[in-house]
Amino acid sequence: MRLAIQLSEENVQNGGGPFGAVIAKNGEVIATGVNRVTANNDPTAHAEVSAIRAACQKVKNFKLDGCVVYSSCEPCPMCLSALYWAGVSKIYYANTKDDAKAINFDDSFIYEQLSLERNERSIASEQMLRDEALKAFEMWRDKEDKTEY
């Protein structure tokens, strides 16, 4: 965690947000990440997502079984979801989402939005062409040499 914190401080000096993350397996660091949203024009480049992507390249797998993440701040819904998809074993965090909110990084509105029904959310969503889209799902279902996850 001290490495994640150090990265978060260095990243502020390097033009990024105050967030760092480290992914470790069996007590060994396998990847790190920092927030490069504004620096790289990438709204998905949060510290945890960046660390997940780097760790997966390192282990050459799309799952991070047996890995733990140390994040200098509690994950936002995007990062927490990504950690579920990656299948990490445990999340350690330092600052809380309330600490983040106090410096104007507020993700609580996204947690609220996700808990609403589709038609109640602030970003409207509308279904169309489902009958045409189902074909790709049928192709997937019938494919024999696929990698499921």
Add this chain to the structure above:
Amino acid sequence: MRLAIQLSEENVQNGGGPFGAVIAKNGEVIATGVNRVTANNDPTAHAEVSAIRAACQKVKNFKLDGCVVYSSCEPCPMCLSALYWAGVSKIYYANTKDDAKAINFDDSFIYEQLSLERNERSIASEQMLRDEALKAFEMWRDKEDKTEY
């Protein structure tokens, strides 16, 4: 949407998952994305996240104001959160998350996990070293030449 659907079908043939997304602004396509999770060993490479990253590179901004997304399937919580961070105006989708679940792409467990309190989630989380981590947040708060988002 027909382009997103076409991409989803092509992606199955190209070793990816059956998902495609298109981001458009003022009626013009600015970027596309497909699911490359297993192909690229990147659990964050869902169609929408890939399209967001590509669109942001195209417009050279970390926000996608005024953009709409056409996704061949309803976004998972990671992608929906990313769409909130990107600030898109509207989401069109074709297949539903229930359609996805029927071919073993089940994201409903993540929606459920996100709605739980930290200590009730299946991935345990634990706080540590908050007092040390706060320094980076103070550095950010006091920084004058920062880009907020």
